[in-house]
Amino acid sequence: MTEKDMSRAMLLGLVVFLALMVIEIVEYVVGIKVLGGNLIYMAILAIPGSWLIVHYFMHIHELWNRNKEE
């Protein structure tokens, strides 16, 4: 991994974190102030948040992409 790749990975991590934070705050506002905690809306907001973590932080795609070797 080059220094440029590393900088890109760090930036990606920051962007994903900010997106997750925005989702959490929107979820809070929607749950408390706007829609009174509607279950469907809560699920709709939680799923993309978890996908961001599973895809970008946990790298689930490594399970079917075999190009990363130890």
Added chain:
Amino acid sequence: MATLLSDKATHDYRRMKLIGLWLFILSETFLFGAVISTRFYLQGVHRPEHLNQPLGLVISIVLLLSSLMAYRGEMGASIGDTKRFRNNILGTILFGALFLVGVGYEWYEAFIHFPPSTGYGTVFFTMTGLHAAHVLSGMIALIIVWVMGLDGRFNGSNYWAVEGTVKYWHFVDVAWVFIYPTLYLVS
């Protein structure tokens, strides 16, 4: 030929570890799925008035921040950057500890307003307790990995210990992404 066989064996070994870890994470997903569904089975969408929702949001962001640091620590280990690995994994552990302090305060308030003997209290203490136990075990694993990495042993070809532990930590975060709205927001 021997080299080719050796490379193939190494590759498959890493893949086996990866699949084993994901199967473990899948089994944990069923566990958390069961307790989340229990919340709706026992309490429907009832939400008590005295929940400290702002604190719930704050500790959620603390946990997300710990995940970011874990990601950065893993990236550091993957290129043998010991300083980056060390600082970020230490930050992850500290944010994990801060999260547990927040949960502890939530418990203090919950004992007053909805103790474990009440229906919602049963659900609340079970879910947050189960999750906190996972956070604690993740912190212990991170401490072990952090100590292991002090001598700079992790690099691009040897950092599975970091990778596996950090993946587990992220899973704990994913679980919270569902537990937080289930307990604090749904009504």
